[in-house]
Amino acid sequence: VIAACTPRTHEYIFKNTLREAGLNPGFFEMANIREQCSWIHSDNPEKATEKAKDLIRMAVAKAQNLKPVKPQNISITPSALIIGGGVAGLNAALSVAEQGFRVYLVEKEKELGGQLRKIKFLISGEDPQKYLKDLITKVKNHPNIKVYTEAQIKNISGYAGNYKTLIKTDNLLELVNHGAIIIATGGKEYRPSKYKIDGKKIITQLDLEKKIFENSLGKDIKKIVMIQCAGSRGDELEYCSKICCLQALKNALQIKKLNQEIDVYILYRDIRAYGFYEKYYLEARRKGVKFIRFPENKRPKIIEKNKKLKVKVYDNILCKELELYPDLVVLSVGVIPHKERDFINLLGIPIDEDGFLKEAHIKIRPVETPIDGVFICGLAHKPQPLSEVITEAKACAAKACALLAKTSMEILSITAEVDIDKCIGCSICKNLCPFLAIEMVKFDKKKKAQVIKALCKGCGICASHCPVFAIEIDGFPISALLNQIRAFKVDFLEEQIKEVKGAS
Known part of the structure; x- marks a missing residue:
């Protein structure tokens, strides 16, 4: 029995140690007194200590009824x-x-x-x-x-x-x-519904890249406004796509390379040019790309009137709303x-x-x-x-x-075991298994459940729904679980039973 951290990250380490020592890994139990105890009760150490004792006592009780796990070679x-x-x-x-x-x-x-x-x-x-x-x-x-x-x-x-x-x-x-x-x-590429992307005056970074490559940007384009996080980070998509800022910097530098006289504005919440990508942000600033930061709750607005574009943006530094009149609006959209x-x-x-x-x-x-x-x-x-x-x-x-x-x-993982003598062939377990790890096989002219060991993840759904208790999970025999329950605050459980009986 190990009383430490989560088995999710360290169980396999301890099981391998048991195997190297010549012991069956099935004889292993772990009490998680870190995530399930000390971390969440750090403000109450006395109660946390009592809970840790409960968890360890339950783990020891369960370990008394553990069974060896049988390895299988495939x-x-x-x-x-x-x-x-x-x-x-x-x-x-x-x-x-x-x-x-x-x-x-x-x-x-x-x-x-x-x-x-x-x-x-x-x-x-x-x-x-x-x-x-x-x-x-x-x-x-x-x-x-x-x-x-x-x-x-x-x-x-x-x-x-x-x-x-x-x-x-x-x-x-x-x-x-x-x-x-x-x-x-x-x-x-995600194309947000709230923006009227027409492929002409309002486009995405991929559209702009294609225009630059084909040299079809147009000679009448004098001012370009790029809007970062368009439809992302709490707008329509909740997440950051990590590439939008780099796309904007890349295309802004390409535009400046083609024509230094074109004004390029990048409206942003955060410029995420992490690591060595920072140098491209600095290069863009040196070449005259203008960066305007806006707050999260005041996203830029695109207004089209008389076939002309106007972009309103609140400048975090100037603490006021600015109006820009671009020839082209480019949206940095997510993935x-x-x-x-x-x-x-x-x-x-x-x-x-x-x-x-x-x-x-x-x-x-x-x-x-x-x-x-x-x-x-x-x-x-x-x-x-x-x-x-x-x-x-x-x-x-x-x-x-x-x-x-x-x-x-060698497969030596936690999987389900079916007691063929108890199984009534109802197929409930087969229909519920999310991993398709149970099949119905004929035994003496009757169909019974059989576990495909290599597919089974030991989630326990089948065992918890079996009406005749014909399924057990390796490492979680019913006798061990009952021991674990009995070990948890026996006095407390007895008091609860008395209260229920008294109420009835």
């Missing part, structure tokens, strides 16, 4: 499925393939490249289209990579090391076996994930409040999901600059290769 298919052919998917595919593993790259569009195909400049000065062209060539010519374009994922089944995916291209269906999955389905990803439900990957795929742990497992063998990267995971997208893609590849490099792996 073979691993040394290949990976990568969903999404943008810059994240391409980098992940190439990294995995160069380690010697087979890769199946699935892209829903006709061409590879994703959002990077729309990017004409990088703030660092490099040519993104040349980089993308070289990357696509390497992927298409690699002997270990099979590319599917205009393809759909129709079904995914299996578990870490042994997944089966049905891929549809044209009217053909192909079933592929693979051990790992990397999801890089990307994202797209949203693609919604066309029905296969996510098949895998049971959680989605955060903003619609992005959620990692297992933001610090300890930043590119892993709660589903073993499934990894996430790029704009499908979160909004981020190109350099971070590439870094995440390579991190996913490294994690996937670590799994694929094994010929087999």
